[in-house]
Amino acid sequence: MALFIAGRTAQGALVLLAVSVVVFLLSFLSGDPAALMLPAEATPAQIAEFRQEMGFDQPVFVQYWDFLVGALTLDFGVSYFHGDDALGMVLERTIPTLQLTLAAMVVALLIAIPLATVAALRRGSVIDRLVGAVAMLGQSLPHFFVGIVLLIVFTVRLGWLPAIGSPTARGLVLPALTLGLYATAETMRLLRSNLLEVLHEDYVRTARAKGVSRAGVMVRHAMRNAVIPVITVLSLQVGTLLGGAVITETVFSYPGMGLLAVQSIANRDFLVIQAFVLIVAAIVVFLNVVLDIVYGLVDPRIRFEVRQS
């Protein structure tokens, strides 16, 4: 098991290294950074001076090395726009975003697991069809639209919840629902079809032949096998959720790092953007490693493969 975890962690580190290259190159894609950052009326001499000052005249490899060393020592430079430490600004906003993402995931699981179970057990019933319709809507409606509709209904019309999102119980409800809807739909569909498949497996028949109750068959035999692919999809959805957070946070003015990223892009504050992208990548990689380990815990066959190789 230790070997398994070490292997997955090493893989994660490699991914992060690759991401760092992409993030670094991103800053060159939008043109000469020195010219972009200085006001339009700056003279060529001033631009050249600034370029030298910032090290933009150095070869790309040297610049990348500096960037990498900086990233490893958690020094991403200072925001051009705010004059604050870029990493500090992002980190400050990371916790609220993680809270939002976690809340969205909890919402997704709380809604998806029971509904998918009922839909699978009552296949073809009204509930099953309703679940299918909700899943389709959830997967096809964009975040910003759902967010605005929820705002109109629950804030403007009913006045139940605040319009501005915040990392408090009341402030999280609408953003979490908005962000979690897609994950809910996807989890629900996948779990339902997995359950339907698993319920026809021979080992489910064996369990019934042993005299295990319906609930026991469902929980101990069907569910545990059906959630394995769901875990995979959830780990992929972590990235989607963090990406979705950027839009959701903007709709609800939620003080997370997604909102900061959008503002920084508008300001061309690219050191902050670099820090943001790398932090998000690190979170996604970390959660993927964690979910891989969970996967190994749920499915013994995966552990076995690692032991053999």
Next chain:
Amino acid sequence: MAIRQQQERGAPVLEVRDLTVEIRTKRGTITPVDRLSFTLRGGEVLGLVGESGSGKSVSMMALMGLLPAGAARVTSGTAFLGGTDLLSVSPKRLNSMRGGVVSMVFQDPMSALNPVMRVGDQVMEAVRVHHRGLGRKGLRARAVELLELVGITDAGERMNAYPHEFSGGMRQRVMIAMAAANEPAVIIADEPTTALDVTVQAQILELLQDMKERIGSAIILITHDLGVIAEIADRVMVMYAGGKVEEAAVQPIFDAPRHPYTASLLASMPKLSGAVTTMRTIPGAPPDLLALPQGCRFNPRCPLADGRTECHTRAPELVHLDGGQQSACHFPAEVEKAFSRSSDQIEEGGERA
């Protein structure tokens, strides 16, 4: 406990009368089991043979209440096991009987065990659902005992293994341990050796017989391997197109079959003695259950039916012959002559090719 008392050798344990199962398909309703009746006696091994689709498995699934919900249903019949009709009992009561007084061993041990559950937990579960009072320690001890009983070495250690760490034969041993866990009156074994290596098949059959002796269960053994029947069955029931066509003790079936289908099955077995000849097959194919032939269902493939209107117009009833043999043929006396078989078939039956 009424069931236990009836379990003495020879006394009827399970009495099935007129079991009929219907399955709705897109092309129409079929009857894979049609008014099947039989009696299983205490301590015996009843072999159930027939081609694929003859209704062997479906009838047994119906008894266990394990037919796929929705499509298939039992439309008539009774199946009394210890005074309770398996076919009309409440689902809850049936659930408490499954694995308790009647249990089942399935064909493919590779898929019949839950892949993400420890083997020990699966055996313990089989015990626990019928012995609610037993604590974890007691359950564990009983599971280890069962695994030892079915010949798994280091049972205590192997309790923690997962099914993928076991071979096919070992998994089937685990299945048998679970089936025997509560010392049921009846064990239904649905082709328990078909999916296994030939070398392992004999061991599993031996184990089944051994378990039968130990716990006194009667066994219904579904197979299409007549060699298996010759080896361990006491009586044989031959099914064709959803109905019973012949029933007898093992010896008479091999010596003198009274139904042309049984005779055809025996004739199609490869022989170890004598010259190597082309393998004989039964002409034609099993009937389409949606378009059954008029009269006797076997008539299109039967050498006796040629030009006989009776075979083509009237379905034969089961007739009782000498020595308890039953046959659903209009001309049981002619079978022997038509197939003119040698009498040493039973030895050949014992040695499968």
